[in-house]
Amino acid sequence: MQDFLWIAGAHFLALLSPGPDFFLVARSSLAHGWRGATGACIGIALANGVFIAAALGGLSVLRAGSTAFLVVQLVGCAYLFYLGWLFLRHAGKSSLDAKSASGTAHWRDGLLMGFMSAILNPKNALFYVSLAAVLASRHTSAGAMVAYGAWMVLAVLAWDMAVALAIGSATLRQRFAQALPLLERLSGVMLIVLAVVLLVQAGSGSR
Template sequence: MSGGKARRGSGTTLIIGAMTLFLTIAFVQLLALMSPGPDFFFVSQMAISRSRREAMAGVAGIALGVVVWAALALLGLQILLHRLAWLGRLLAVAGGLYLCWMGVQMIRGALKPAGPSHAVALESNSRAALRRGFLTNLANPKAAIYFASIFSAIVGNSVGAGTRWGLLVLVSVETFVWFAVVAAIFGLPAIRRGYLRARRWIDGAAGAVFIAFGLTLVFDRRLS
């Protein structure tokens, strides 16, 4: 009888511990998502300048990138980056160069006059948007640092496989929902009309922000 009570008590403790872990990860993940970075600027720029379908494809790409980072973290990314410091530096340089390239493309687009061909291009190419969202997330080594440090430290090494799968789903879905909300807000008709009036300035500013992020990642030694 006492053994049954002990088992029930142990099971209750495990459930409470798992719930606490999930709530903690959900809260910390939300704070990380709310911090402006390349993902946020990518989604907002896509939402105001492209079709809703393309913007959501970009959101899905970012969520897929988070799936990769979270899976690597749960498989021991922290240990890998600690043992191979050069890998972290390589990620920073490669990611920074990609963000700089995206920024240059945005500025080049801002300098081109808007025309019928440009309007047609905005209504399609969801596959390219998915790929760009995915690469934008992977190109940011701050995501690697977050998942290899804060995320890994909170999760620890004692959680079971089922809990790890649940956490992977949690951060992926939370990322998708957050950026879907961001895309919906920036895709509002009033905001899109404002964008059309100031397209060159907005695209140019977005490009400059991406280049600034990229150069920071390339030259900031603290990210290695």
């Protein structure tokens, strides 16, 4: 029980830290309502599930300093630049008065974008590999590992859905109607800054 509380607490604190996934969910929720953001939320949760399964399964290919990890960092930088550019390019073009875009095509696009955002974030890999190393050192059983992994995937999904529900409410969307272009530009800038920081870290780590 103590291990579970430690894992759950550390994971929740990590979720509280805003990153690319948060900006993606927030932007989707403001532009399309919480239903329009469900695809992105599920995609993010699935990507986290991939990292969790790999880390708890003992896959060390994404350990810090490895070639595979450096590739993920560089591709992640490129994707963050791309997301930031999209946010800046489409700033002010989203209509908050439109009906929630919850159609199949939009949901599928959100799912893919959410998955790519999370799977190309090397900080996710580092976090789960670190947790897995701690659990391995405590000789955690396979059953407990599976339970912890399932909990973390559900926690990611629940947190992102909560963010989508809070930000995507009709009342809040109306209040943010005029501020949305500025928020989109700020989100775009933040994503590009994150990409630059990640690129610098990748460069220093490869030396």
